[in-house]
Amino acid sequence: MVMSRIVPLPDLAATEAMARWLASVARPGDCILLEGPLGAGKTALARAFLRAAAGDPALEVPSPSFTLVQIYDTRIGPVFHYDLWRIDGAASMTELDWEDALDGVVLVEWPDRLGPLRPEDALTITLRLAEGEAREATLTGWDERIKSLALRSSPGVSQQMPK
Numbered sequence: 700m701v702m703s704r705i706v707p708l709p710d711l712a713a714t715e716a717m718a719r720w721l722a723s724v725a726r727p728g729d730c731i732l733l734e735g736p737l738g739a740g741k742t743a744l745a746r747a748f749l750r751a752a753a754g755d756p757a758l759e760v761p762s763p764s765f766t767l768v769q770i771y772d773t774r775i776g777p778v779f780h781y782d783l784w785r786i787d788g789a790a791s792m793t794e795l796d797w798e799d800a801l802d803g804v805v806l807v808e809w810p811d812r813l814g815p816l817r818p819e820d821a822l823t824i825t826l827r828l829a830e831g832e833a834r835e836a837t838l839t840g841w842d843e844r845i846k847s848l849a850l851r852s853s854p855g856v857s858q859q860m861p862k
Contacts (some may be wrong), residue, residue, distance in 0.1 A: 702842040708826075708834040714740055717836065718747030721822075724844045725752065725804050727776045730818045732810035735826030740834050741808045744824070745780055748806060752778055768795050777803035783812035792816055 708714045721731065731748070733741040746760040752773035761769065764782045771778045779800035786792075789812070797816060810817060822840040829835055838845050 701839055702845060703837055703839040704845050706836045706838060708740070708836055710832045711740075711743060714744055714834060714836075715747040718744050719751040722748050722751035722773075722775070724841075724847070725775055727803055728801065729841075730801070730805040730807065730821035732813075732817070732821045732823045733806065733808045733826065734810060734823060736828065739826035739828055741826060742782075744826070744836075745806045745808065749773070749778060749780060752804070768800075773804075775804055779803055779805045781805065781807045783807060783809040786812050788812060789814035789816045 706717060708717065725731070725748075733744060735741055742762045749760045749771050750756050750758045752775050753771060754774055758771075760771075760780075762782060764784060767782060767786065769780045771780065777800075779796075781795065781800075786795075792813065801818070807813065810821075810823070820840065822838060822845075825837040825839070827835045827837075
């Protein structure tokens with residue numbers, strides 16, 4: 700059975716803290732799928748993840764909306780950041796080095812476009828808009844690793860996620 704955790708993200712700082720935690724537990728071969736409507740915070744989460752993984756809080760992280768993929772050298776190895784909003788489906792992924800990317804860490808915005816290429820062992824993060832800057836993230840997959848997030852995000856402890 701796949702485990703899910705709901706994480707309240709009251710502001711951008713909470714989203715960035717969760718992204719730092721993700722970067723601390725991600726390893727080569729991992730795939731992180733970011734779902735949610737426009738404006739839900741997918742790119743903000745990816746940007747914070749990449750900055751944490753690179754160890755550079757000022758790292759320039761443009762949205763790959765037009766390039767479709769950006770590759771970053773990080774402390775955990777290469778990270779491939781995909782934005783699949785503009786592709787038609789899985790057939791386009793061959794041109795975007797999908798198979799090679801799976802050896803590194805992969806962040807995918809709009810993963811529904813992957814179709815049958817969607818990795819079964821991925822961590823799926825579904826972001827939902829709430830009031831103002833608030834979001835809610837549902838994390839599904841990575842059962843053993845999200846247990847540590849669950850411990851860190853219990854009431855009164857949420858601020859202890861890695862910074």
